[in-house]
Amino acid sequence: MKKLFIICCIVCTFMNCTTSYYSQDGRQISKEEYKALVAEQVQDVLNDRHFVIDVMTAVPQRGRTMHLSSGYSVRIKGDSIISSLPYFGRAYNVPYGGGKGLSFTEIYKDYKVSHPKDGLTTIIVVVDNKEDVYNYKIEVYDDGESSIEVTSRERDRMFYRGSLDLDDK
Numbered sequence: 001m002k003k004l005f006i007i008c009c010i011v012c013t014f015m016n017c018t019t020s021y022y023s024q025d026g027r028q029i030s031k032e033e034y035k036a037l038v039a040e041q042v043q044d045v046l047n048d049r050h051f052v053i054d055v056m057t058a059v060p061q062r063g064r065t066m067h068l069s070s071g072y073s074v075r076i077k078g079d080s081i082i083s084s085l086p087y088f089g090r091a092y093n094v095p096y097g098g099g100k101g102l103s104f105t106e107i108y109k110d111y112k113v114s115h116p117k118d119g120l121t122t123i124i125v126v127v128d129n130k131e132d133v134y135n136y137k138i139e140v141y142d143d144g145e146s147s148i149e150v151t152s153r154e155r156d157r158m159f160y161r162g163s164l165d166l167d168d169k
Contacts, residue, residue: 039119039142041166046113046121046140051076053138053146055162060088062156073162074136074148081108081125081136085148089156099131102150102158140164 029037045051055072059065066088075082085102094101110126125136137149144164151157 042142042144049076052165053162054165055160057161059159079107091155093154
């Protein structure tokens, strides 16, 4: 009898640990429906060209992965990019004192969107400012996870990982 009681308690505990997903109107939905809703929301945000990617990890071309504090992001607002990213790496020909690096607000020169495979959107943004020409390759998955590769003429390549902020409008 004691074993039966323990087994019932374990089964009830596992049944209560299942994850439930809810739509915006409060109804319970399946995991697949939830993923589809998030993917639709991600595509809507990317199509508007008004989105923010919060960056949590920086990976320099030479060196170790660094976990970042909050406050680092890439923001696309219409025809502009607002980049506030840290830079760790070798710079070859930059202004005295290091310049602005990857912290600037500029109107981008080129913006291309592609879908190389199902569930992935790739955005290429080219920015030309007084210091350098930067190519941002932004990859966003349907769940909002993203990676950013920044290449330039005068600095080593940098990689960043983060997530699309679906709450920011």
